[in-house]
Amino acid sequence: MTAVKINNVVKTYGKKKEVTALSDISFSVSKGELFGIIGPDGAGKTSLFRILTTLLLADKGGATVDGFDIVKDYKAIRQRVGYMPGRFSLYQDLSVKENLDFFATIFNTSVEENYELIKDIYSQIEPFKDRKAGKLSGGMKQKLALSCALIHSPSVLFLDEPTTGVDAVSRKEFWEMLKRLKEQGITILVSTPYMDEASMCDRVALIQSGRILSINTPKGIVETFGKKLLAVKSNDMLRLLHDLKQCEEVQDAYPFGEYHHAVMKSDGRQELNNYLLKKGYGFELRETEANIEDCFMQLMKE
């Protein structure tokens, strides 16, 4: 069963259509899937979400959400999707409870009716239910926004960069909440600029400059890397990086946390080892597996 189907969507901005936000995007998301759209700022993530939630018209192409056409059936789609925009968009002057009641009422339902669905998330902010939304901490705002996006029991949930600017601990907690939501059968599309969050998704689309670089399971993406990858470190990382870039056998080298990663043209491990030995400084070299960020950079440079 398909929850979202996107066919050749094109979106441009500007008087002369000089800015291409999305160029010929197509993919499908199955019912109940937790699908990640991963890419940096300006990749086109928000444009895509706004088109799918019927808030923006595409220049070309089409899409269906839950079987409904995003142009013809926009009213039906608005009834059945939940959307959490990247920027906090609730009423700052209303209390936590008032915001939630407001969204429930708009969708002809009540907080009581769907309490089970939001309980896991809302119970964490319920002690502050009389506080004005504008006075909440960042983490609490995020939980309230998610509760409001869920209160009408949507079949598809669109979350636009819910974890941007959020610290590593809160990000992990947020993804745990999403996993529990997924277990309730909701299809979730979530965008993020953090590559390490890919592993939390069933499938991901890597997106850059309005183009899809790859769509696959996180494991599937990593498996397509197809090159030998070595992790190297030494006491002088700056010099090491320079030397790696000069080495014949190395196709690409870049910092990667504690190590530098060297993408090898072919096998070349022994050759690189000998090359570095000649440089006369201590180093540590080992084979490593590519992760999503390695793959993203490889795809970007293709």
Place this chain on the structure above:
Amino acid sequence: MVNEKVILVENLTKKFEDFTAVDHISFDVHKGEIFGFLGANGAGKTTAMRMLSGLSMPTSGKAMVAGFDVYRENEKIKRNIGYMSQKFSLYEDLTVRENIRFYAGIYGKSSHFIKEKTELVLDELHLTAEGDKLVKSLPLGWKQKLAFSVAIFHEPRIVFLDEPTGGVDPVTRREFWHMIYEAAASGITVFVTTHYMDEAEYCDRVSIMVDGRIDALDTPQQLKKTFAAISMDEVFLKLARKATRAGD
């Protein structure tokens, strides 16, 4: 590395009514050091940075920044530091050159200095051809790199970077760090916050704030040893999970 201390903090504290945002923090930063300033949302990083950059008066404690006292000489501090954040960087409706001239002018640099250095900076960024284009026409990655060059254009002693690489693609993020290394090598002290834990590994030393206090401060290597962790991500999680305070 010269062992000259350019930031000296002792029991620095900031209270907002009965809430202690920053709670007796103490640390030093050396000249040319890349100092990572980490912490969960709401741990007090922004408040501490505002005090160190002369924008907010401490409640108590001592702090010297670039040789100036944060209580009495905060205007001098502002003139001797650079600042850049992910949110506020450049004027979108000014051209690249206009932005540079504007910022350098604010710091009182001579037209001669501005003219010569502008060409140098544009050349290094490979932006010479885009010099007269509006900043809003540049891709985000270029804007962030330009914003960093602008923040250190007046050759400050310290540059404060508040999540400078948020939302930036992985290739540009690494180019940005290369610029940080070069700035540090030229003697500029770099004080940086980030949510990317791999970037914590690129710092000479890292401090981690929890509930207004500095709970750990060391080289990334030593921190991993102390907390028996394989990565800085793990160190951060171990420390930040102890927090009792809600995020900002």
